Amino acid sequence: MIEFSGVCYSYGESPALQDVSFSIEAGEAVCLLGPNGSGKSTLLRVLNGLIFPTAGKYSFEGREITPALMKKAAFAKQFHQRVGFVFQDSEAQLFCPTVYDEIAFGPRQMGLGEDEADKRTRDCLSLLGVEALRGRQPYHLSGGEKKKVAVAAVLALNPEVLVLDEPMNSLDPRTAMWLTQFLGQLEAAGKTLIISTHDLSLAAQLSKRAILFGENHAVEADGETAALVKYAALLKKVNLI
């Protein structure tokens, strides 16, 4: 479904991704592990078609994602519906006046009709356990509540792939555990999950497979999460512990 082959990206003269290659099948859950500044967030931006490789190729279902292709509005919109992105900073993702409007934003845009949009919004509110917040302004919520609303707003689009950038950041342990279980539920429902994190204790619970990035912005290892998080020498080498 998703294939990176020899992808490089740099901000000016500073490299952010170096020769990154891997593929992810539909329905798979994968953790991207790596220290701060190793290029995980850049990779997620490439994955979502926000920026494009300076070298190498990124393909989604066999089609190379290029600036020219993403300029085609119909393709870009369908692509963004299929690949949902939850930002690291949930605040940046919330711009509607109420939580309800925030979640209903996507379904309304898709032209689903007010009844269907309302059903989806209510389902998402209930799924994330935020029904009580429906009339609140997103900006005045707590960190955990904002994260839940951001996830709900993306889920309302029913994406096939859910990309989450450091989802456990700024969450209390209870909410982090709840979100871990919830993501497990989504994986069981057939969603493809790509989660960037540096929380090794949660990584093994989030996915069976992990891709480890080093400070050289390249893939250091790709394998079973449970085995990778126990490989102390490798984790030390990439400055993750």
Place this chain on the structure above:
Amino acid sequence: MADIPQWLTEPEQYSPPKDRDRFLDRSIVSFVELLSRFRSQSALERDRLWVSPVSKLAAAALYIVLVSLSRQFSFVYVMLAYTAVLLALLPAGDLRRCLTGAALAAALAYLILLPSALAGSRYSITMIPAKTFICVALVNILSRTTRWDRLAGALRRFFFPDLFIFVIDITIKYILLLGEFALQMLYALRLRSVGRNKSKYGSLGGVAGSLFIKSRDMSEELYYAMECRGFTGEYRTSRVRLSWRDGIFWLLNAGIVLVYLLLS
């Protein structure tokens, strides 16, 4: 934990309707350009063109005053040649941006003065666009070769109040921080704009509103953090030191002043 609803387990059969949303792409491009400008500024590990920011700032002001005061074509030509030499020392990307800005400003001055040329005043249509080109190019060169925080620091040498320098410093930092946040919000809006948005400007207004609240929160946090660290209104930046290179540079500047006096 609630059960996953049926619709979320089935693939979406969706073909997006047509909609115009180029304004969003244009806004994103503008923000990316602005931020890359700021990032390339802070990435300058050392100031270019060898002399200290204090000397560069003072010299740029001196050149602009001399060029503005001069009524002699010959001095303006000397300064044009000098500016060309300075431009030639820049990397290709910076050279292009400096030249583009200066040429656009000169072209605008030319257009504004065109009626006076038609009325017979050839002096102003030749002189003023050339002066505009030199002044804008010199300011661009200063901006491209010196980190802005060091330029703000250099103002101390010219007895600017600490608070003024502090405000400039914080403004530069916050343009970058808020710009990055605004870019994230625009990306989020674009990612979720998967169909027809009947209220595009409403969504953009939401982004602006959130940005305003964010900036207010950030300024409050900064105020508290400063108070906790004992801020008393005195803002000290690292002192900009002068070197022997500055001495040579000021000899050159003395020569330029001499040329100005001789040609006047």
